[in-house]
Amino acid sequence: MKPYIRLLAIDIDGTLLDQHFQVSARNIEALKAAHEAGIHVMLATGRRHDYALPIARQLGIPVSLISSNGALVRFSNGERFHADRLPAATAEKLIRHMDAYRGNAVLTFDREGPDALVLERADELSRSIARWIEKNSGHIRYVTPLEAALTEDPIQAMYCGGIERMMAAQQLLAEAEFFGEVTVLRTQYDQRDLCIIDILNQGCTKGHALRRWADHHGIAPEEVMAIGDNYNDLEMLEFAGLPVIMGNASDDLKTRGWTVTSSNLESGVAVAVERIIQAGIAPPIEVK
Numbered sequence: 001m002k003p004y005i006r007l008l009a010i011d012i013d014g015t016l017l018d019q020h021f022q023v024s025a026r027n028i029e030a031l032k033a034a035h036e037a038g039i040h041v042m043l044a045t046g047r048r049h050d051y052a053l054p055i056a057r058q059l060g061i062p063v064s065l066i067s068s069n070g071a072l073v074r075f076s077n078g079e080r081f082h083a084d085r086l087p088a089a090t091a092e093k094l095i096r097h098m099d100a101y102r103g104n105a106v107l108t109f110d111r112e113g114p115d116a117l118v119l120e121r122a123d124e125l126s127r128s129i130a131r132w133i134e135k136n137s138g139h140i141r142y143v144t145p146l147e148a149a150l151t152e153d154p155i156q157a158m159y160c161g162g163i164e165r166m167m168a169a170q171q172l173l174a175e176a177e178f179f180g181e182v183t184v185l186r187t188q189y190d191q192r193d194l195c196i197i198d199i200l201n202q203g204c205t206k207g208h209a210l211r212r213w214a215d216h217h218g219i220a221p222e223e224v225m226a227i228g229d230n231y232n233d234l235e236m237l238e239f240a241g242l243p244v245i246m247g248n249a250s251d252d253l254k255t256r257g258w259t260v261t262s263s264n265l266e267s268g269v270a271v272a273v274e275r276i277i278q279a280g281i282a283p284p285i286e287v288k
Helices: 012-016 024-035 050-057 088-097 097-104 123-135 163-174 206-216 231-239 267-277
Strands: 007-010 039-042 063-067 073-074 082-084 105-108 117-119 139-144 156-160 183-189 194-201 226-227 242-245
Touching: 007 012, 007 024, 007 206, 012 039, 012 226, 012 267, 024 039, 039 050, 039 206, 050 063, 050 226, 063 088, 063 206, 063 231, 073 206, 082 206, 088 097, 088 139, 088 163, 097 105, 097 156, 097 163, 139 231, 156 163, 163 183, 183 231, 183 242, 194 231, 206 226, 206 231, 226 267, 231 242
Parallel strands: 007 039, 007 226, 039 063, 117 139, 226 242
Antiparallel strands: 063 073, 073 082, 105 117, 105 156, 156 194, 183 194
């Protein structure tokens, strides 16, 4: 007899959100039904916490939130559960090693206000993520040189641009003498010619954050369902007893033997969640 699912971890972009960056009514209803059935819902995203929070609030239920690809975890009441920051000394070595890619770089800090995000300039980033720049404009500060902003440990560093340029950036990064001090995660959208490379503290991933949270609440991996669509979801999917990959994911990710649901254009999250609710669930867990 298969164990019940008690914890549901869901990626946001490309998974919970459709092509218009909206949560479908069907996805919302399915997650509300999961909550009412006693399954705790956790969003796990590469977005920083404040940028992901409006999505979480749309669901209308208590959720926990893994943000910045695992660097920060908060309970539904806003209380911080865990933070895994990138040491400032490592970030400084990174920026100098990646000198040719300063125009593609963003530093994220765990703070509110107009300096949660720090850039040296936005010209190259605007070619790839103009919408992101616009949405986050009130939280961006420009500092030259970028390393001068490292007055505290950042949550993460990010390099963003076209796929070909970011593949070259990732190759350069792999040659760095400090490479063993960091975790490098890639998120790629072929149809948009967009590649995002996140650099986090060593061992920091969505999967490690999910494991830490599950252990704290006494939840076994086989009681966890995870839904994702991209390479930065790999560790999370590998941890979960029931990994589900979106129909819009790359063919490479869909050949790993995981359950494949419908695409994000077809409310694939709801399709997967509705199936487990029909299969039965366990009593609710106590979550702050």
